Structure formats: C-alpha cells, structure tokens
Amino acid sequence: MSSPPRFDAWGERLWRHPLRYGVPAVLVLVALAVPVLGLKTAMPSITVVPAADSSRQGYEMVQQALGKGAPGMLQIVTPTAQAQATARTLASADGIAAVLPAQSAADGSHWSLIQAMPSVDPSDGSLRNTVKILRAELPSQALVGGAAVENLDLKQALDDKAPLVIGVILTLGFVLLLIALQAPLIAALGVLTNLLATAAAFGVARLIFQDGHGSGLLGFDPQGFLDGWGPVFFFAMIFAIAMDYTVFLLSSAKEHFERTGDPRTAMTSALAHSGRVIFAAAGVMVAVFFTFALAKPLPPKEMGIVLGTAVLLDAFLIRLVLLPALLRVTGRAAWWSPAWLRKVLPTIRFSHD
Known part of the structure; x- marks a missing residue:
C-alpha cells in the first residue's frame, strides 16, 4: 500500500x-x-448548575432565608451522655452560625444527633478548617458528617x-x-x-x-x-x-x-x-x-x-x-x-x- x-x-x-x-x-x-x-x-x-434550574434557585432561596451555610448542615453523631458538652463546643466554635438541639436515636441506643449550620457556603474553602477543628476539639467519640463533609x-x-x-x-x-x-x-x-x-x-x-x-x-x-x-x-x-x-x-x-x-x-x-x-x-x-x-x-x-x-x-x-x-x-x-x-x-x- x-x-x-x-x-x-x-x-x-x-x-x-x-x-x-x-x-x-x-x-x-x-x-x-x-x-x-x-x-x-x-x-x-x-x-456548576445553570442559574435557571430549580435546584439552584431553591438552593439560593434557602441561603437567603436561613443563611449561607444552611444547604450544608453538619451532622454530628455523639454519645448521648456527651451531647450537652458537644453542643457547647459547637456553639462556641468559629465558623458555626447556629446549633440545633440534640435528637436522641429513635432505636433507643445511646447516640444523639446534633445539626450545626456553618457560617459559610458549603463549597467555601474555610469549611475544611472548621471541620478539622471540630474533629480535634469535640469528644473523641463524636463523628462529624453531612453532605458537605462527605464532599x-x-x-x-x-x-x-x-x-x-x-x-x-x-x-x-x-x-x-x-x-x-x-x-x-x-x-x-x-x-x-x-x-x-x-x-x-x-x-x-x-x-x-x-x-x-x-x-x-x-x-x-x-x-x-x-x-x-x-x-x-x-x-x-x-x-x-x-x-x-x-x-x-x-x-x-x-x-x-x-x-x-x-x-x-x-x-x-x-x-x-x-x-x-x-x-x-x-x-x-x-x-x-x-x-x-x-x-x-x-x-x-x-x-x-x-x-x-x-x-x-x-x-x-x-x-x-x-x-x-x-x-x-x-x-x-x-x-x-x-x-x-x-x-x-x-x-x-x-x-x-
């Protein structure tokens, strides 16, 4: 050829x-x-979502009504006996705008869930430092999670x-x-x-x-x-x-x-x-x-x-x-x-x- x-x-x-x-x-x-x-x-x-999409519009409405960190609530699982101490640490932590009351596990176990709202958008780079500090200062058995932390x-x-x-x-x-x-x-x-x-x-x-x-x-x-x-x-x-x-x-x-x-x-x-x-x-x-x-x-x-x-x-x-x-x-x-x-x-x- x-x-x-x-x-x-x-x-x-x-x-x-x-x-x-x-x-x-x-x-x-x-x-x-x-x-x-x-x-x-x-x-x-x-x-990354087009501005006209309903998911982005809803995201922005939640932020306007509740705060920048509302779409990325942190979920902290902690032993019930340490729930009050965990909540106090969260309330005094930099980068946390609000802390919701602890909820005991429905199955009767000794775990409780506390939700905390960051003061920044879930994609803000400073959230990483906030999570790092929380994991260092919260009781050793406390676990910090949520969609933003998963990312x-x-x-x-x-x-x-x-x-x-x-x-x-x-x-x-x-x-x-x-x-x-x-x-x-x-x-x-x-x-x-x-x-x-x-x-x-x-x-x-x-x-x-x-x-x-x-x-x-x-x-x-x-x-x-x-x-x-x-x-x-x-x-x-x-x-x-x-x-x-x-x-x-x-x-x-x-x-x-x-x-x-x-x-x-x-x-x-x-x-x-x-x-x-x-x-x-x-x-x-x-x-x-x-x-x-x-x-x-x-x-x-x-x-x-x-x-x-x-x-x-x-x-x-x-x-x-x-x-x-x-x-x-x-x-x-x-x-x-x-x-x-x-x-x-x-x-x-x-x-x-």
Missing part, C-alpha cells in the same frame, strides 16, 4: 530539521504546562490517592511499551511525552476553568478551581488516549527498523504509514470532545474541553512532531536494548518478513 505523500514529505522534512520543529513544539507544550503548578481543586459548587472527605481521599494512581499509570505505560518495543529509551520517551501532553492539558484547564479565561465565550461562571475528581479521572483518560497514538506511531517505526535496521527509514516510514491514521482519529475525537463544550452544566463542559485539548496537543504536537523529532535525534540509540533485558523480555516482532 502506498503511503500518503504529504506525510512522507513531512517525515523527510523532520529528519532533515528535527530541532527546527521539535524545539518550538517543546516550548509550546512547556508554556502550556507551566500554569499547572498553580492548579487548585475542590468539589463542585452550586455554580470534603472524598476530595481528601482523591488527593491522597492521586500520586499512587499516577505512579501506577506511568509505570504500567512504561512496562507495556518496553515489552512491545523491546527498547528502554524509546519506551521512556513515549511515557515522558505522554506526561508532557497531559501536563499541558491540565495547564489549559487551569487557565480556563480556574482563572476564567474564555469563560464568557464558553458560557460558564468560573469556580476558581478544577473539580476535585478531575485530576485522577482526566489523567487516566488522557494517558490512555495518548498511549493509543504512541503505539500507532512507534509500532510502525519498530516494524520498519526491524526490516531495515535504518533509523531514518523507521522514522520517516512510520510517519508516512501511520500519520494519516493519527491525524484522522485525532480529528474525530477532538470534534466529539469539543461538542461537550456546548453543554450547560459545567462538569461535562470541563470533560469535553480538557480531553479535546489533550488529544489536540498530543496528536498534532507530540505524535506528529516531537516524538518523530526525538527518534531522529536519538537515532539507533532509540532502539538499543541491553542483552540481559532482551533475555528477560518476551520476543515480540512487528515485521513478518
């Missing part, structure tokens, strides 16, 4: 001038990734597990590429470029959804943070999609290198034969993801824009520019593997000659 002449010519141009195209691609990706250093996350606030605990669990999840994904990605390509350097470069594209996508997410750039055009009110579930979810999704394009390109390059032993043929032929597939597949996915930007609720809007941006950056800057340029710069070293590693890895070949 003949290769598309445009991608064939593009591969030859990249081989002749890898730095001319590779360096600008790196600079663009790094510039987009830098804002991720200031990324903030929190659980969604009521602003805070879920956010903390997501933050605590995010490094582990990211580490597992990166490790598995490297191992799978290493097994498939039999070459540690190109496997590592594949993972690092995936990570760079992911960081750039999160940087764009911060600029749009945290800082509010383009929020008027996209039709939403910025919350000042990215939804707390976003980092783990988006990282896993983006990395999985990026791995697809990585395998498309590098498996083709590996096949041609096995046939010829020539790194130039491997790189240029890989682009010539897989470039159109990557371009077409990415174009479809970007179009599909960006349609979610038309959604009124904020979560699907975030998902569409973040994933669409990630695919756009990964396919067109990483797979069609930067990774081929790295294959050119590293040459034969990209496909080198130590003898001991070749003995450990299963034998996998892409060429069938």
Whole structure:
C-alpha cells in the first residue's frame, strides 16, 4: 500500500530539521504546562448548575432565608451522655452560625444527633478548617458528617490517592511499551511525552476553568478551581488516549527498523504509514470532545474541553512532531536494548518478513 505523500514529505522534512520543529513544539507544550503548578481543586459548587434550574434557585432561596451555610448542615453523631458538652463546643466554635438541639436515636441506643449550620457556603474553602477543628476539639467519640463533609472527605481521599494512581499509570505505560518495543529509551520517551501532553492539558484547564479565561465565550461562571475528581479521572483518560497514538506511531517505526535496521527509514516510514491514521482519529475525537463544550452544566463542559485539548496537543504536537523529532535525534540509540533485558523480555516482532 502506498503511503500518503504529504506525510512522507513531512517525515523527510523532520529528519532533515528535527530541532527546527521539535524545539518550538517543546516550548509550546512547556508554556502550556507551566500554569499547572498553580492548579487548585475542590468539589463542585452550586455554580456548576445553570442559574435557571430549580435546584439552584431553591438552593439560593434557602441561603437567603436561613443563611449561607444552611444547604450544608453538619451532622454530628455523639454519645448521648456527651451531647450537652458537644453542643457547647459547637456553639462556641468559629465558623458555626447556629446549633440545633440534640435528637436522641429513635432505636433507643445511646447516640444523639446534633445539626450545626456553618457560617459559610458549603463549597467555601474555610469549611475544611472548621471541620478539622471540630474533629480535634469535640469528644473523641463524636463523628462529624453531612453532605458537605462527605464532599470534603472524598476530595481528601482523591488527593491522597492521586500520586499512587499516577505512579501506577506511568509505570504500567512504561512496562507495556518496553515489552512491545523491546527498547528502554524509546519506551521512556513515549511515557515522558505522554506526561508532557497531559501536563499541558491540565495547564489549559487551569487557565480556563480556574482563572476564567474564555469563560464568557464558553458560557460558564468560573469556580476558581478544577473539580476535585478531575485530576485522577482526566489523567487516566488522557494517558490512555495518548498511549493509543504512541503505539500507532512507534509500532510502525519498530516494524520498519526491524526490516531495515535504518533509523531514518523507521522514522520517516512510520510517519508516512501511520500519520494519516493519527491525524484522522485525532480529528474525530477532538470534534466529539469539543461538542461537550456546548453543554450547560459545567462538569461535562470541563470533560469535553480538557480531553479535546489533550488529544489536540498530543496528536498534532507530540505524535506528529516531537516524538518523530526525538527518534531522529536519538537515532539507533532509540532502539538499543541491553542483552540481559532482551533475555528477560518476551520476543515480540512487528515485521513478518
């Protein structure tokens, strides 16, 4: 099957001038990734719901009538014998606007429920400190809960597990590429470029959804943070999609290198034969993801824009520019593997000659 002449010519141009195209691609990706250093996350606030929806209108009416913290009442379960002491501590605590009388358990057990209204909106960042102080100062058997606290605990669990999840994904990605390509350097470069594209996508997410750039055009009110579930979810999704394009390109390059032993043929032929597939597949996915930007609720809007941006950056800057340029710069070293590693890895070949 003949290769598309445009991608064939593009591969030859990249081989002749890898730095001319590779360096600008790196600079663009790094510039987009830098804002991720200031990324903030929190659980969604009521602003993710369109203003015309009855749920948001009811939420705001409750706040106007009873106070900002009314929609996020804290529920404190405490031993009945300690209920009065618990109520006194709650009443004197900073960040608590009102405390309701204790209610004994209907089943006759020795537990009581006390509801306390925070002085701030449930999504306000200061509520976390209030809950932390209450858990430290209330009697040891008292349990602090409620819908707002459930969100805070879920956010903390997501933050605590995010490094582990990211580490597992990166490790598995490297191992799978290493097994498939039999070459540690190109496997590592594949993972690092995936990570760079992911960081750039999160940087764009911060600029749009945290800082509010383009929020008027996209039709939403910025919350000042990215939804707390976003980092783990988006990282896993983006990395999985990026791995697809990585395998498309590098498996083709590996096949041609096995046939010829020539790194130039491997790189240029890989682009010539897989470039159109990557371009077409990415174009479809970007179009599909960006349609979610038309959604009124904020979560699907975030998902569409973040994933669409990630695919756009990964396919067109990483797979069609930067990774081929790295294959050119590293040459034969990209496909080198130590003898001991070749003995450990299963034998996998892409060429069938």
